[in-house]
Amino acid sequence: MQRDSAAEPVAGTWVTVHRVARDSAGPLDSTRTDAGGAYVLRYRPFGSDDAIYFVSTRYGGVAYFTSPLREPVVKGESAEISVFDTTSKPVPMTVRGRHLIVSAPDARGARDVIEVYEISNDSSVTLLDREDAPRGTWSVPLPAGARDFRVREGEVPADALLLAGSRAVLHMPFAPGLKQIAFSYSLAPERFPLTVASERNTSVFEVLVEDPHATVQGPRMAAVDPVLVEGRSFRRFLGQDVPAGARIVVDAPAPQPPWTRWIVPALLALLGLAMVSALAMSRRRPALASRAPTPIAPEPVVDTDAAHLAQRIASLDDAFEREAAPSVEAREAYERTRATLKSELSDALARVGASH
8 A cells, every 4th residue: 555645655555345235235345455565356247247346445534445356356446445645734736627507498497507616635635524613624605595405426525525515515524536517406497697707727627518509608718619428418518618707698588498417427427427537536546456366357438426335335344334323323324325326326336227
């Protein structure tokens, strides 16, 4: 195991292999890293074919995970976990991408809005969430009148992104590299034209509006070719290197037939996630070196939602196991949360199965 900031081996740290599936979930085996930060784990796969296997570790009080292990022999980058020192002081954060998707109006004239951010912690340390920090590790304002706030598919759990007054606030450790954060809300017709502010410099600012007469105005914003998503046409506007303080005005006056079905995965695919993956890989540095193969069964392709839910269950179990004497209330809260996550994971795995 290695600290990413200094590439120093971290010896004697526990790593644990987990299995999460619809039939059961839990740790399978653990071992300690050796003097060079390497580890070896062997186990026998069992149960349903939808099972997800991954390895976790805890460093500086923060849990870190591998990606889902997909091959019969996993080593090298696929078996690595990047770990970092921590800080509670501000670190440089960059908005690599911001995407604003505005639907056609419903029967009442209200429009649904999805916002997707690609946020990069450009430091070499994990930013911790302080109890006395009202804006968490990251936050962003919502437009006046936003209602029905909801966390969407992304890289943060729903219970970590909260609505606090007029801001969406992230309460979780933020490790170096990129995170994709997505949420939605609805706006009444009188809230248009909609003005959104850019609090930070934004590398790529994209606006999609399901309205042939929509206009978007703001610094460095320009109309580009429309796009189709699930058979629906969106006007598309794109800005490069939009400066902090910029005001983007979205006007969508023309009525359209009601839109009642968001297909979020298709939208997210449209938003250039290949760029996110490339950026993430460019910031990735080796942490845990697997010294020997880790035999597992071949895995089906696991969608991002299922993988994140599996990691959240493992992290929840890990945190609860560290409680020396949990209260009855704490145990009940743990069991309720775990049951909810497991139900969500079952649904996510069912979607994966239905797609194959």
